[in-house]
Amino acid sequence: MDLNRPALPLQNKAARNKAALAASAIAVALLLSACGGGAAPQGAEQAAAADPASGANASGAVNICGVKDASGIYKGTAEAFTKANGKVTAKYTEIGATTDEARTQIVQRLEGKSTECDIFLSDVIWTSEFASQGWLLDQTELVEANKDRLIPSTVETTKYQDKYWASPFFTNAGxxxxxxxxxxxxxxxxxxxxxxxxxxxxxxxxxxxxxxxxxxxxxxxxxxxxxxxxxxxxxxxxxxxxxxxxxxxxxxxxxxxxxxxxxxxxxxxxxxxxxxxxxxxxxxxxxxxxxxxxxxxxxxxxxxxxxxxxxxxxxxxxLGGWNLAISAHSTNQAGAVAFIDFATTPDWQKHVAMDYSQAPVNEAAYSDPAVLEKMPFATELLASVKGAKPRPISPxxxxxxxxxxxxxxxxxxxxxxxxxxxxxxxxxxxxxxxxx
Amino acid sequence: MATKTIAPSAPPSAPPSAPRTNARDRAERRLAFRMTAPSLILMALVAAVPIGYAIWLSLNQYSVRTAGLSRFVGLDNYIAALTSQEWWAAFGQTFTFAAFSVTLELILGTAMALLLNLAFKGRAVLRTVVLLPYAIITVVSAITWQTMFQPNLGLVTNVLSTLGLPGGDVVWLGEHGYAMAVIVMADVWKTTPFAALIILAGLQVISAETYEAAELDGASKWQTFLHITLPLLRPAIVLAAIFRTMDALRVFDLPFVLTRGANGTESMSMLAYTQLRENRLVGEGSALSILTFLTVMVVSVIYIRFGGGNIRDVAKEEQ
The missing domain is CATH 3.40.190.10 (Periplasmic binding protein-like II)
Known part of the structure; x- marks a missing residue:
């Protein structure tokens, strides 16, 4: 509406009715603009699996999408990976200012089978919901291959119907x-x-x-x-x-x-x-x-x-924290595997704590002297993380x-x-x- | 189409004689229709298609377990909503909010408009400045209000307890009634200037001669306000009331930020949002949106029926 001429008289009744109707219609349209669109029937059962060996020969670009990077950890990890890998270049794309907003954005991309993002940063409570929709690549083999360096409770947050659908990146506990x-x-x-x-x-x-x-x-x-x-x-x-x-x-x-x-x-x-x-x-x-x-x-x-x-x-x-989930529509799955391999290495997990004050998913990192210097409460944090359990896992x-x-x-x-x-x-x- | 206008000041328009029905008239009308058809079709597409689609969604259920699976359920989503306690609670709460906020906004808006209508230096600047609250994003102003009412730290609670007034030790956003009061206050603060501007425009078209005549007849200031200003302002006030009520019935951002719907503040729109966005229950959420839409529409029609009748009377008296 035009604020400078607010007192323009309404015309006759029919026109006023129409104006009211149109205004209400806009209201509803706004409310509904978010929904709609459905993916083709495809459940977790038919999902393809990520090959843990594929990361070694990866090349090309990998795009990681998620919430606003407040601490700098996502961009920092992408840069460090690009430097260390030499063949694959990773970049981080912010697609939401808040956690809720990021979830909406991720769901829209997954429903629309967008190939924009190879990896989604998934809150631990979203993983089973995304997996049940057949939106994610099955990471069971990858997680099994990396299991000895991951804290078991953090791995549990990625489990749905006896398979692992993401790799833990960093964790969180009260x-x-x-x-x-x-x-x-x-x-x-x-x-x-x-x-x-x-x-x-x-x-x-x-x-x-x-x-x-x-x-x-x-x-x-x-x-x-x-x-x-x-x-x-x-x-x-x-x-x-x-x-x-x-x-x-x-x-x-x-x-x-x-x-x-x-x-x-x-x-x-x-x-x-x-x-x-x-x-x-x-x-x-x-x-x-x-x-x-x-x-x-x-x-x-x-x-x-x-x-x-x-x-x-x-x-x-x-348990809180964030997992790395590979989109079922990723066009560079090998590159995504290479990135996840890098992000979960014990060495990078130390940086997760030292450079970004986040809780590593690798247990050894908590007793590293360099980490303890930057994060003196690492011992207490590890105790909280190890004792913690995931929230109910359900779509x-x-x-x-x-x-x-x-x-x-x-x-x-x-x-x-x-x-x-x-x-x-x-x-x-x-x-x-x-x-x- | 009749072109009779309802504002008291508008010049008498086309004579209200019965339309002549000669051939030339009909041809002209057809031409007019053809020329407006493209925009009418576009408007129908923009307005009708989303509503039609929403209605279709609301008659189905969409699986949250298996992607792409859906089933037709007829009116089940509506029946579920209308038999749920949550819907009626939200319905009542939304109307409580609308009643209090719109009433206060109209009273304060009228007062503000009368002040802004006085001739004084810097009036133009002030007219712009009063709009500031309206220009602030609602979520931002909601967070500001939340901070002001924060126990221990908030400005309002601190001032109240320092002055020994009641309410200083109340957790405003944590109590029934108080929480609604904060939401109403935040809305009144934000949108009163908007109501004031509409009413101010109505005030400006009242001719000075009317006031002069009242003065000559020896009417007091109060009598002038009651018998001249207020009746002539009625169309503008009704217009402001329609806009504000329709907005208030769709309230979402204030309760979403301030309370997340706790303590009797969940609105109809919030309920629809939770089902649609958070739970991805597209069918159920669409039914709630349609119900909200129907509620707003029914209220608008009632307004136009009754408020509109008054407007016509005023216009007739003028003539």
Whole structure:
């Protein structure tokens, strides 16, 4: 509409109706512009496989596509690979400013059978969804060939229907940051919550907004308490005593002052900013926060710990991080294999930690002296990574995660009882799994 | 086609005599139709094809497990949506949002327009400056509002607790009611200038003579506003209300950034987005989009019926 002439009188009724209709139509068209288009029937069963030996004779260009390269790791890896390889040139193309945007862009390219990208940077939770659609090259042989240099838990994130569909590039796991001058290093969640409730400035901040991050925060505790969402056969196991215990525990924490009620509005950054104000004792966040905290007045007073254990249980966590998936429509699969081979070498994995502060998928890197100098919390990080498990692996993961975070949020915010929320969670996950 | 205009100030247009039906008239009409046909066809393609396609999508289910697999399900997607608690919750929440935000925007917009209509130095500059909030990308302003209401750190919460006012210790975006209030405030802040501009244009076409006559008759300022300004402004206000309501019923970005739909703020558009984009349930999501579209259309028709009737009365009185 033209702002300079907004009061132009509407003509007669018919014209006004038409204007309203057209405006509404545009609204719908905008809403719908994203959907549409379907790939030809092709499932994971018919997918072609990547040949691990092909990388040695590769040549030509390889294009890696994914989210905005904030730390420089993707472009850096592509450059280093091009220099080291000599025959294959790799470049990184940013196709989305945020994770959600990148996923939309990737799905559009995969549905449209685009040959633009040879490798997609896949969030660990997308891999099974992409694989189920027959969009990816089967990397089972490649992963098997590289398995001895990869941390097993990170390899599990690429598995769908007993095959591997990607190679892990770098991983991620939650850590506890704590104020050494106020609180003790937490061994168990119970101890952390008790300590956090003791004094005004001891409180615990985490990611409690209604979004994916809440699923992660909840599952970290559920896994350590011995609970699970789906078992190995894919049966829904969320309706359990462990789920109830964890929900009661978290919601009690909000009531007795262990955790500030503000966490209900926090995702990663607000949680970090709140902690940086110095008004809290504990923070659950990702490894990248370490570097940021070092630039604040808290630099000398904070400590890093792996996620604590559940009382009487073990320490666990939820894996984040990024995998390298080869597009089924790649025109340079050999080049893609060569790139993946390079990116997962123990030597380059050290650079992943030293140059870009990301968590390597190679265990030896964590004890390398050069890495420890740049990343003093590498030992704690490795403990978190090794204890962590993937989120439920399913092509309908987004729906499963919504069922978790919406119902957990309802309990935490006090709008639903634990009992009802657990039942709803189980029902919704069962419905999601039965999706057509 | 009748060309009678409805704005009070518009000059009387073509005489409203019955159309003559001689041969030359008919030929002219045919020619006019032929000349406008290309653009009419283009408009139909641009508007109708996507809607038709969306309707087709909404009558099918598309597999999220096997690529390319789909099945025709008739109205099942609609039945599922209309029997779900989620849809009706989003429906109610969207209307609550629209009612509060549009009402506030019209009241404040009228006040702002009256101020901007006064003769003072720098008026032209100010008229541009008030549009600034409208020019800011909604997602950016949403993040700003989120920061302002952040507990412990936010500007608003800090000011409230420093002054000892209620609300300082409330986690605004974490509570029912409060969260909706923040979203309404963010929307009012952003789009009031737009409403004000439409109303200002309406204000400018009210002739000075009308006011002079009122003054001669000894009407007070308040009486003048109530009996001259407001009735003559009605067409502009209704127009602003239609635009704003249609926008408000499609609200997406504010709740998406501020709460992700938590605490009773999920809108109809957000629901459709989640199904279409996040879950890739194309059929189910399209049905939700069509339902949102129908809701907006029904509301627009009601507006035009009732608001429009008033406009005609005003125009008639003028004549």
């Amino acid at each position: 850590l506890i940051y704590y104020q050494k001058d106020k609180v003790a290093k937490p061994e168990t969640w119970q101890q952390l919550y008790t300590e956090a409730a003791k004094a005004q400035g001891n409180g615990f901040v985490y990611q409690g907004k209604q979004y994916e991050g809440l699923t992660v925060n909840f599952l970290e505790m559920l896994y350590s308490a011995g609970g699970e969402v789906l078992d190995d056969q894919g049966n829904v196991k969320i309706d359990s005593k462990e789920t109830r215990d964890v929900l009661d525990f978290m919601s009690k924490g909000l009531k007795d002052g262990s955790a500030d009620r503000a966490v209900l509005t926090y995702n990663e950054d607000p949680a970090r900013l709140a902690y940086e104000s110095g008004k809290f004792g504990y923070q659950r966040n990702w490894p990248h926060v370490y570097r940021l905290l070092n630039a604040t007045p808290l630099a000398d007073s904070f400590g890093v710990a792996p996620l604590p254990a559940w009382e009487g249980g073990k320490a666990s966590g939820v 309908v993961y987004p729906q499963i995660s919504q069922a978790i975070y919406k119902n957990v949020y309802a309990v935490l915010s006090g709008t639903d009882s634990t009992e009802d929320a657990v039942k709803k969670m189980a029902d919704e996950i069962t419905t999601a799994k039965a999706s057509f």
